Amino acid sequence: MIKRVIFDIxxxxxxxxxxxxxxxxxxxDELKIQYTEDDCKKIGEAISDYEKxxxxxxxxxxxxxxNKQLGKNYPKELVYKIIEKWGKCTPEKIEPQIEExxxxxxxxxxxxxxxxxxxxxxxxxxxxxxxxxxxLEIYSAENFRRKPFPDGFMLAKGSNKPEECVMIGDDFxxxxxxxxxxxxxxIWYTHKNNNVQYQGKIINNLIQLKEIL
Numbered sequence: 001m002i003k004r005v006i007f008d009i010x011x012x013x014x015x016x017x018x019x020x021x022x023x024x025x026x027x028x029d030e031l032k033i034q035y036t037e038d039d040c041k042k043i044g045e046a047i048s049d050y051e052k053x054x055x056x057x058x059x060x061x062x063x064x065x066x067n068k069q070l071g072k073n074y075p076k077e078l079v080y081k082i083i084e085k086w087g088k089c090t091p092e093k094i095e096p097q098i099e100e101x102x103x104x105x106x107x108x109x110x111x112x113x114x115x116x117x118x119x120x121x122x123x124x125x126x127x128x129x130x131x132x133x134x135x136l137e138i139y140s141a142e143n144f145r146r147k148p149f150p151d152g153f154m155l156a157k158g159s160n161k162p163e164e165c166v167m168i169g170d171d172f173x174x175x176x177x178x179x180x181x182x183x184x185x186x187i188w189y190t191h192k193n194n195n196v197q198y199q200g201k202i203i204n205n206l207i208q209l210k211e212i213l
Contacts, residue, residue, distance in 0.1 A: 057117065058142070083118055087124040100207065114147065115138060115139070189204070
């Protein structure tokens with residue numbers, strides 16, 4: 001019997017849009033750092049590269065990584081400001097069907113977040129959309145190795161047995177395979193036509209969770 005539902009955030013509950021990278025420009029402006037559009041692009045790419053190459057997230061180490069990769073000497077305040085600004089990036093309001101399904105699930109199950117990002121910015125995004133109230137806790141990659149390593153999954157399950165939990169996320173390798181490898185059930189949320197051979201549950205709209213859970 002399922003007792004706890006574990007949600008991913010980015011591109012599951014909240015879509016991540018390319019336009020959010022414009023916050024890098026704003027952070028540079030506020031710190032009065034001269035830059036080109038190519039500089040902004042490379043900073044964004046470096047942050048992404050750091051996330052791909054590192055399993056535990058740390059802002060100071062992210063700053064060091066950017067400077068080393070780009071041959072720059074940006075102050076560490078730049079990364080702090082970018083992450084802070086990204087913590088305010090959301091659509092104007094949550095889609096009605098997402099609110100509906102969260103209300104439904106929260107009446108039946110414990111609900112938590114497992115994210116491959118920083119806790120405070122993610123919590124702020126949930127607060128902006130007024131859906132933080134549905135979740136008991138946010139488990140973030142600042143404190144353990146990111147998905148698909150088992151560390152976060154084992155924390156996110158709480159006192160429940162793995163088979164009493166279900167992970168819902170968009171990334172097959174990190175969210176879905178990571179959960180399954182820990183004995184946790186998984187529901188893959190995807191809009192793409194994938195060639196992945198997967199026999200488990202797949203949805204393309206979160207409202208479908210009302211039929212499954």
